[in-house]
Ligand SMILES: CC(=O)N[C@H]1[C@@H](OP(=O)(O)OP(=O)(O)OC[C@H]2O[C@@H](n3ccc(=O)[nH]c3=O)[C@H](O)[C@@H]2O)O[C@H](CO)[C@@H](O)[C@@H]1O[C@H](C)C(=O)N[C@@H](C)C(=O)N[C@H](CCC(=O)O)C(=O)O
Ligand SMILES: Nc1ncnc2c1ncn2[C@@H]1O[C@H](COP(=O)(O)OP(=O)(O)OP(=O)(O)O)[C@@H](O)[C@H]1O
Ligand SMILES: N[C@H](CCC[C@H](N)C(=O)O)C(=O)O
């Protein structure tokens with residue numbers, strides 16, 4: 102139990118209604134359906150419905166008090182605040198007694214590479230002997246448990262509870278993906294980050310952010326948050342990709358010392374003499390006073406950036422290069438990221454989560470360097486997401502492929518045909534086929550391929566479902582590709 106007064110002292114208040122002095126809170130909730138006797142209910146103005154419409158229902162279910170952004174007609178005390186989601190995040194942090202302060206936390210943001218970099222960081226921290234926690238697109242995992250994620254970055258109530266559970270199981274080092282949606286909506290407000298990492302920015306989510314600059318400013322909130330260290334003398338670092346055009350926005354916002362990584366002269370943590378080969382890359386890892394040859398089996402230039410980002414994050418967290426560098430060559434790829442589908446057939450199938458123009462370009466550029474012959478790309482775009490990226494993704498697919506199969510991804514509430522029409526606007530007439538059924542598209546692409554050809558199946562990576570309407574149906578690109586390869590002759 103915690104008093105409402107204690108919780109309320111943390112966030113800005115517009116007005117209090119009723120006497121909040123003696124209200125005791127036993128749980129926090131943002132969903133009226135989960136409210137219990139003694140809950141503090143947050144009326145969250147959502148993107149689809151408005152939590153204020155469920156205020157009465159929350160009171161009927163036993164809410165002891167409410168937090169809202171407007172006046173309400175309810176029979177329990179409530180507090181009006183300027184921003185319910187941010188107030189909720191601070192309340193959650195307080196309710197669980199600021200668990201992020203008891204661990205060293207690394208946050209990774211950027212359009213592409215977050216999942217990859219967080220996995221590399223997790224792997225290295227474990228190899229260096231730490232008990233780790235990880236939160237991201239695919240799952241949350243700590244203490245030998247792994248649970249599938251709903252969001253890349255969970256809502257604050259879930260997030261703070263996770264940190265609390267991690268702390269209870271002895272996690273001392275955690276790494277998490279921080280999406281721009283989360284930063285804008287305050288999901289990580291009240292979380293203490295020790296190190297923030299920026300991978301890159303390229304077009305995505307322009308349905309949510311008004312412009313690229315706006316999107317960059319959203320990402321920069323993570324770097325501004327580095328300053329909100331509750332403890333003195335904590336080592337903080339902002340790890341930033343020196344070669345990205347929006348980096349300066351992260352640097353400007355950063356309240357911590359900046360470490361620049363990349364391939365250019367601007368970077369103090371740098372890869373030099375890069376040699377990209379079909380089976381991986383080698384480069385000289387350079388940092389002040391350090392130069393060492395690294396070989397990695399991870400594919401393409403983008404992976405070199407991810408390796409540098411992960412290495413710099415550990416350095417920013419206080420590890421020495423002598424500990425970090427021996428681990429880099431052993432970094433393993435991540436499920437659904439440039440993942441080869443294994444088979445006895447001489448056609449190479451790669452499943453990749455590329456769902457932005459830039460990631461598709463990177464992956465296809467890398468495949469171009471490997472493919473002995475043709476590249477066939479199977480790609481679609483998600484429904485109810487940035488429409489502007491659709492023709493651009495098609496354009497990238499066309500640029501590098503002998504033939505493109507435009508298909509369905511997660512259409513959600515849109516018609517797959519409409520999404521494909523948007524993609525077709527980016528095709529300039531090169532060879533492509535529309536096959537709306539994703540399974541058929543994969544089968545056709547594999548059938549078309551001859552020995553030595555590469556089939557790229559892009560967009561869904563690790564996903565094991567296809568979201569049609571509001572329902573998720575079992576669908577796994579890797580399993581479908583295996584089936585298709587069995588029929589190949
Ligand atoms: C657009 C968006 O970000 N939506 C997120 C948001 O949902 P919402 O605001 O639409 O919620 P809502 O359904 O309108 O409900 C509003 C409030 O009413 C409450 N309610 C509702 C019904 C009821 O009977 N009683 C009740 O109290 C709800 O519990 C909620 O508090 O808050 C939810 C809870 O945290 C999120 O799960 C949900 O993410 C959805 C699933 C989503 O797809 N989000 C994507 C866009 C997203 O956030 N992606 C980023 C990654 C992007 C990337 O980098 O690639 C991420 O971090 O996941
Ligand atoms: N540093 C990078 N630069 C550009 N593209 C990348 C980079 N790293 C990975 N990619 C590409 O982007 C895809 C997604 O990578 P990853 O899952 O690591 O990114 P993410 O930022 O976590 O994405 P999401 O926001 O959707 O969770 C990969 O499948 C690969 O095609
Ligand atoms: N985190 C991304 C995932 C996109 C994956 C793609 N398969 C799609 O459904 O668009 C998003 O929510 O935009």
Ligand SMILES: [Mg+2]
Pocket residue numbers: 215216237238239253278
């Ligand atoms: Mg991710």
